[in-house]
Structure formats: C-alpha cells, structure tokens
Amino acid sequence: MLGLDPDGTPDIPITGLATLEKAGPSQISFYTNRRFHQALARTGAGAVILRAEDAGGCAVPVLISANPYATYAHLSQLFAPKPAGSIGVHPSAVVDSSAQLAPDAVIGPHAVIGAGTVIGARARIAANTVIGRNCVIGADTQLMPNVTLYDGVHLGSRVLVHAAAVIGGDGFGFATEDNEHHKIAQLGGVVIGDDVEIGAGTTIDRGALDDTVIEQGVKIDNQVQIAHNVRVGAHTIICGCSAIAGSSVIGKNCIIAGAVGVINHVSICDKVTVTAMSLVNQSITEPGIYSSGTGLSDTASWRKNIVRFRQLDEFSRRLHMLESAGPGKSSKSSKSSKPGKPE
Amino acid sequence: MLGLDPDGTPDIPITGLATLEKAGPSQISFYTNRRFHQALARTGAGAVILRAEDAGGCAVPVLISANPYATYAHLSQLFAPKPAGSIGVHPSAVVDSSAQLAPDAVIGPHAVIGAGTVIGARARIAANTVIGRNCVIGADTQLMPNVTLYDGVHLGSRVLVHAAAVIGGDGFGFATEDNEHHKIAQLGGVVIGDDVEIGAGTTIDRGALDDTVIEQGVKIDNQVQIAHNVRVGAHTIICGCSAIAGSSVIGKNCIIAGAVGVINHVSICDKVTVTAMSLVNQSITEPGIYSSGTGLSDTASWRKNIVRFRQLDEFSRRLHMLESAGPGKSSKSSKSSKPGKPE
Amino acid sequence: MLGLDPDGTPDIPITGLATLEKAGPSQISFYTNRRFHQALARTGAGAVILRAEDAGGCAVPVLISANPYATYAHLSQLFAPKPAGSIGVHPSAVVDSSAQLAPDAVIGPHAVIGAGTVIGARARIAANTVIGRNCVIGADTQLMPNVTLYDGVHLGSRVLVHAAAVIGGDGFGFATEDNEHHKIAQLGGVVIGDDVEIGAGTTIDRGALDDTVIEQGVKIDNQVQIAHNVRVGAHTIICGCSAIAGSSVIGKNCIIAGAVGVINHVSICDKVTVTAMSLVNQSITEPGIYSSGTGLSDTASWRKNIVRFRQLDEFSRRLHMLESAGPGKSSKSSKSSKPGKPE
Numbered sequence A, B, C: 001m002l003g004l005d006p007d008g009t010p011d012i013p014i015t016g017l018a019t020l021e022k023a024g025p026s027q028i029s030f031y032t033n034r035r036f037h038q039a040l041a042r043t044g045a046g047a048v049i050l051r052a053e054d055a056g057g058c059a060v061p062v063l064i065s066a067n068p069y070a071t072y073a074h075l076s077q078l079f080a081p082k083p084a085g086s087i088g089v090h091p092s093a094v095v096d097s098s099a100q101l102a103p104d105a106v107i108g109p110h111a112v113i114g115a116g117t118v119i120g121a122r123a124r125i126a127a128n129t130v131i132g133r134n135c136v137i138g139a140d141t142q143l144m145p146n147v148t149l150y151d152g153v154h155l156g157s158r159v160l161v162h163a164a165a166v167i168g169g170d171g172f173g174f175a176t177e178d179n180e181h182h183k184i185a186q187l188g189g190v191v192i193g194d195d196v197e198i199g200a201g202t203t204i205d206r207g208a209l210d211d212t213v214i215e216q217g218v219k220i221d222n223q224v225q226i227a228h229n230v231r232v233g234a235h236t237i238i239c240g241c242s243a244i245a246g247s248s249v250i251g252k253n254c255i256i257a258g259a260v261g262v263i264n265h266v267s268i269c270d271k272v273t274v275t276a277m278s279l280v281n282q283s284i285t286e287p288g289i290y291s292s293g294t295g296l297s298d299t300a301s302w303r304k305n306i307v308r309f310r311q312l313d314e315f316s317r318r319l320h321m322l323e324s325a326g327p328g329k330s331s332k333s334s335k336s337s338k339p340g341k342p343e
Helices: A034-042 A052-057 A068-079 A299-309 A312-325 B034-042 B052-057 B068-079 B299-309 B312-325 C034-042 C052-057 C068-079 C299-309 C312-325
Strands: A027-030 A047-050 A062-064 A153-155 A166-169 A174-177 A180-183 A190-192 A203-205 A212-214 A272-274 A288-291 B027-030 B047-050 B062-064 B153-155 B166-169 B174-177 B180-183 B190-192 B203-205 B212-214 B272-274 B288-291 C027-030 C047-050 C062-064 C153-155 C166-169 C174-177 C180-183 C190-192 C203-205 C212-214 C272-274 C288-291
Touching: A027 A068, A034 A052, A047 A052, A047 A068, A052 A062, A068 C174, A068 C180, A153 A166, A166 A190, A174 B068, A180 B068, A190 A203, A203 A212, A288 B299, A299 A312, A299 B312, A299 C288, A312 B312, A312 C299, A312 C312, B027 B068, B034 B052, B047 B052, B047 B068, B052 B062, B153 B166, B166 B190, B174 C068, B180 C068, B190 B203, B203 B212, B288 C299, B299 B312, B299 C312, B312 C312, C027 C068, C034 C052, C047 C052, C047 C068, C052 C062, C153 C166, C166 C190, C190 C203, C203 C212, C299 C312
Parallel strands: A027 A047, A047 A062, A153 A190, A166 A203, A190 A212, A272 A288, B027 B047, B047 B062, B153 B190, B166 B203, B190 B212, B272 B288, C027 C047, C047 C062, C153 C190, C166 C203, C190 C212, C272 C288
Antiparallel strands: A174 A180, B174 B180, C174 C180
C-alpha cells in the first residue's frame, strides 16, 4: 500500500506508530536524522522505515523508502482518528435560507452560515464556527471550532482551517487627516487555494481593493498574521507567529521560519528561506537563506556589546583612520567583502 | 459630496473603486505615491483622485484633492457592504434578564450577554460573541463574531472590535514564593475610548488595580497584545503582532509598526514612530523615529557577523589600544558621536 | 488570616485594594519597589503591606510581611468577583450523551462537549467554549469563553484557560516530496499539569507521536505559541507573544520574557531567564540570564550602524591586520574574552 520495498518485512500486525525510543514490537518507527543513530540501534520497534543505506544500523526489520519521512507521513494518516460519524446540519446551527449546502456536508452545533454562502461536498464546519455571507467553501474542506470567516471569503478544496483562525477581517488601512485616522473600507476579498492549511489563531485580512491570495498547497502555522493584499506563492511554508505586512509578495516554495517579520510592499522571490525571528526589511531577489538578529549571549556581555553596536559607524571611521595613518595602510579594504544580498 | 474640485470631472456613472492598474472606465482610482507614476499614465480609470500638481501625469479625468488618500477613504465607505438588515435579538442568543439593550441594537445568533451589561443604540453584536457582566457598549459600536469581553469592560461609541479579540482577560500577575507563583486577582477594568478599532485576535488585559486605557481614535491591528495597566494615547496606531508589556504608557499620535515589543514600565512620549520588529527597552522622551535590529543578510555572512557582534566590546578595547599606541593617536574619539537617543 | 504581624494595625473596615497613589483610608495598598518610595510617604491608604525595614518611610498604619507582593496576591483573591451562581448545564449547551460531568460542574450557554469527555468537580466551562472528544478536565479547572480543546486533551486541576485559547491543534508537521507538503497526522496529545494558567489566544499543539507536556504550576501569558512535543518544566513563566518551536524542552523555574523565540529541538536548563524579544537559537546549559538584539537607537544612527554590522567580520580581519603590523602588536588578543555562554 505504501509502495515500499517488501524485502525483509515480516508479517507483523501493526497497531500504531511511535518514536524509535518508545516503539514496541507492534509499532512502526522511522529514521531520517543521523542524530538518532543510537536510538536506531537500540529500538524495539516492530519495523523501521529508513533509507537503504541506513539499514545496516538497525537491528529490527526495516522498510526501505527513498523518502522515509514522506512514507511516515502517508502511514500516519492511516492512524489518524476519524471525525464523528454524524452528517448533515446540527439542529442548533443557524443556516441562512439562501445558503447552499452539499447534502453530505457536516455543519456542527452552533455554527452560523450566512446568506448566499456555498458549502461543498463533504465539507465539515465544526462547532461554533461562523461563516459570513457569500463565502465559498470547497469540497472536503474542514473548518475547526470557533473559526470566523467574514463575508466573501473563498476557500478551495481540501483546505484545513484550525480553531480560532479569522479569515477576511478588514485590512488595516486608514487615511490620516489632522491627526485623525479615517477608515478605508476594505472592499477586496480573500482567495485561498486548494490543499492549504491555516493554523490556530492565524489571521488573514481581506484586500483593500484587490484580493489577498494564498496559493495552492501553502501551509501556514498558528498565530500567523497575513495583511491585506499579500500574495503567498504555492507550496510555501510559513511557521508560527510570523507576520507579513500589507501588499508584500512571497514567492513559491519558500520557507518562512517562526516569528519572522516581512515589512510592507516588499517581494520575496521563489525558493527563499528566512530563518527564525528575522526581519525582511527589503525585497529579496535571489533564492537562498537569509537572517537577521544578533544571536544569543549571556545578558552581562550582551549589555556591553549593544553599547558598542551603537558605536559601530564611529568604529568604522576610527578603523579607517588607523589604516590611513599606520603601517597597515596597504591592507585596508574600503568595501565590505560580504554585503547583504538583499537589494 | 466629497468636497472635491469639480473642474474637469465628467458626468460618468461610477460603480466602484479600483487600483490604477485594474480600474476600468466606470471605476474611480487614486494616486498618492510617485512609485505608481507609470500606472497613473496608463490607467483606464473613469477618473483619478490626485493632488493638483500630479494632474499633468494623468490621461483620464481627474478629481483634485489636497489629500487624495483621505478622499479615497471617505469614498470607500460609500461602497462598503451594508450589514444584514435584521435588528433585535436573535432567538438563539442568551441575554441575561438584567442586561439593558437599546431597542435598535442587533444581537446575533448564539451571542451571550451577561448580567447588568448595557448595549447602546445601533450597536451590533455578531454571532457567537460573548460579553460578560456589567459591560458598557457605546452607540454604533460593532463586535464581530467570536469576540470575548470579560466582566466590566467599557467600550465607547463607534468602536469596531474584530473577530476573536479578547478584551478584559486577566493581566499576567503573580507573586512568587518558594518558587511557586500565586495569582494576583486582576481587579481593574478596561476602558476603550470612542472611534477605536481593535484587530482580530488582539488581546487587551484588564488592570491589576487601576484600568487599562485605550484613548479615543486609537487604531490597533490584528494579534496585538496589550498588557494590564497599559495606557495608549489618543490617535496612536499599533500595527499587527506588536506587544506592549504591563504598565507601559504610549503617547498620543504615535505609530508603533508591526511586531514591535515594548517592555514593561516604560513611557513613550507623543509623536514617536517605532519601526517594525524593534524592541523598546527603555523610555523614549523625544519625538522621532526609533529602531532596533540588525537588518537582513544572507545567512552565511550573518553567521560570521554575529560571532563578531559578541566580540564588540573586546573590539572596542583593541581599537582603543591601537589608537593609544600608534601614529593615529590624535584621531581617537573617546565617546560615541551617535548615541542612541533613548534615555 | 494573612498571617501578618498585627503590630500597629488599627481596626479599620477595609473595602478594597488600591495603588499607593490612589488608595483612600478604607483601602489597603502595598509597597515592594523603591521606585515608589515617594508614593509611600504620601499615600492616603488605610494601611500598607510592606517589609519591616521599609516601615519607616510610611506615614500610615503598616502590615509587616516578609513578602509583601505575595501577601498582596493572597489578599487580592478576597476581592475577586465571584462567578455567577448558576450550576449545572445550560439548556443551550450541547453535551454528548457519553460525556461524564461532575454534578457540580458548570457548563455555560452554547458550550459543546464531545463524546467520552470527563469534566471534574466544580469545573466551569464558559459560554461558547468547545471541548472535543475524550478530554479530561480536572477539578476546579476553569475554561473561559470561546476556548477550543481538540480531542484527547488532558487538563489537571485548578487550571485556568483564558478566552480564545486553542489546545490540542495539530502540530505543524509535513513531509516534502517533489516540492509538495504531505501532512503528518498528529497522533500525540496534550497534557497540562495542575495549577497551570494559559493566556487568551494562546495555542498549544498536540504532539506528533508523543504528547506535548506543560508541567504543574506553569504560567503562560496571552498569545503564546507552544509547538508540538514541547515540554515546559514546572513553575516556569512564559510571557506574552513568545513562541516555542517543536520538540524544544524548557526547564523548571525559568522565566521566558515577552516575544521571545525558541527554535526547535533545543533544550533550556532549569532557572534560566531569557529577556524580552530574544531568540534562543541554541541550547542553554547553565542557569543565568540571556539576551539577544541590539537595543534601541534613533533610526538615523541605526541605519548607519546596521550597515557596519554587516561588515563586522571584515572589521575583525582589519583590526587583526593592524595589530599584526603596528606598534600595538603585543596587545592583541586572538580570542574573545566574553564568548556567548550558550554551547
């Protein structure tokens, strides 16, 4: 079923998955990272999924896979709990008479569905979730409890939205006149592609005029903020607590690590990785890995070093002065040999 | 209606607003930023709102405004979708018998209103929102779905609270004794002024003894955290994912960009801007723009530079030593020429 | 009742608590921080809780305590509002017939309780909160409104979960094959110990295979993100907006300040403090205080200094060159005198 090489696989009833350390003889485990080579040697698992070249380090039966982690992902789905069996609309749900629900959609207790909204086949709307007017929910899409969709949000098929996420809230736009801020009505929508996952507590704002767009296959973790008119390219991953400011564009197949900030109106090209808690304060035009921050120190040293950080421009001048004056004159280099790659 | 100079404005039926790039002949657009001057020259809009001095760059009819962005804001409200027509209390809402509701207030499905709470004229409480006891909701204030107000929260008039926001939760206060943490009951409240907007998923804690206060006209974006006893001055803007720690005071007309942190017990004076992802770790006493962080680099260079960051204090000593010893002696400067402005 | 030294305490009826500045003669205040010594001298409080050595600076009656802040914490509980008197299950709640509820548990309006879930004695489930299947809620535990618990979440006794928190959502795990991301079913659970507090909007993901574990007495503020398979040691404090990435382990009695990031697969030993907005990008093996970041500057200076930050590695080479060539040769030091303590 998993397309694995059956060689060496005994006929064991398997009841579940476990880590190398905890797996017993009726459980399957997997091995992908050399950090765990000792755990592999000692594991009590019934079988281990691993690459052919790692089989030698394993004393129990092996399942050979070219991508053990992907095999584990597919296998994990077999053991995922099934949703409760009920279908149809819970009697406590409030569904507008103009909404169109697929007959096999599931609408949970106290869910609210607005006028003109269309719910696709086998979609599951969990308890206490609120969907506004004129939304479109694709087939096999699942909204967990306490989610809010404002009016006019379009979700593709097989989308998974976790609890307390908010999609389609107003973009944060104001025009300032005499120190007061006048709200700009946010007239765009939100379009979410197929196979997108959206984490718990994540917020995705509607566009000001055009739509905010999350392309197919994007995976967004918990508590991410996506501002109005952002576009996130297909198959990009955005980890927890990152914030993407208005009108910025993120390419395809990027990895935005946790707690990253992206300022407004910048573009990030395809295949960029940004490491944790970095600030993208300019566009990135070349694929690669990018970072900001200082790294961690003990606080006593750090306090001294941040004082010097504020003197860096002065240091540069003093260094230049010494080089001009002293015997090391010929060795000076007037431009940085490692400029930041961002434009 | 908008108070614009009608010169040159033809009599076109207008159906909506759009960006310069996408607008068609029945849509109005606006121009505020020279970055878009090519789009202005090429736009197919029915008319463009712009400053008199920019009219020359536009081939279609213009609407002259001294503040085109504000004119656009006012105009956008004309095109904002109207809320559903129903008024009164949805039969599924649970309203305590001692709550006082204006007759034209709207209470949505499954909303819950606690004892002693007062809901003002034309206020709209959306589906699945929970309001505690003894709250006051001003006239024309709107709470979107899945909002939570704890007991004793006061909202002014024309306040807009987005989905999943939480106002009046306990401030985070504990007294530690023998390594265990004893909760300090949070006995203060939260007072929100008129015309405040509060973003989706934002949390504003109640005060420990006194109130947490958000003054009139403040605009707060999504996923902002405001801790107990914070005061935010009138017409300040706080962008997404910023966090203001306990008892800090932010002045009036400030701009706190996205993902900024403000530590506890500091004061920020009026008219301060803090750029994205900066940490305000001390009070700010002069208006101006403030920042922290390192800017973005490619990760390979960054790894080398952060090692050197931790050696900065040592660098300073070595530089001083060279200056004392060498021919550049007279050029040294013992104090920083650009100290950070914060006190 | 509070175990205080009664000497000098007059027989005054006390109606509440207040700060030194605002307290009147029927209110008690407290003094713990020398910053407020002037407020202490001027206070109009009926009595002040303070240390014996501080009594001299107070003109009103004193209550001597070895830990005035803890005494204040205990006293504050006397003035905390009591929950509404109702017990039992609100008629609008939807409780699965297989759930087991203690007879004195309180289930609020529109709450939803899944199959097989067990709710302990005196537990309070507030309005619009959703609890999945097979959860266990300990005695005296309280869930505020709009909370979501996924299936299989275990909460200890006396746990307090604030509004809109989400516990047990899927960990963020995908296996990538041909640029597409395959979901790894998250088969572990979440176990929360006794006396834990969890802030509003906080998200705690379920484990991939093993459980995510929050040990007893941990206090977590608002909008914190705890990823899958994290373990947080007993009596640790995590302040608002911090994010702990997958599989990281935080020790006991740590203090993680606000907006801190901890990358995945690191360990932090017991009794570590991390200051606000720092990134823990490596394990910490010694108790102490740790920081990262640059401190705040005016933006004009900061722009110059971040250019130099990116040249730091080059600066280091130039400094070394000068030292090798010049008269200061003997003073050079080839290794940093203050390395970051993290391993």
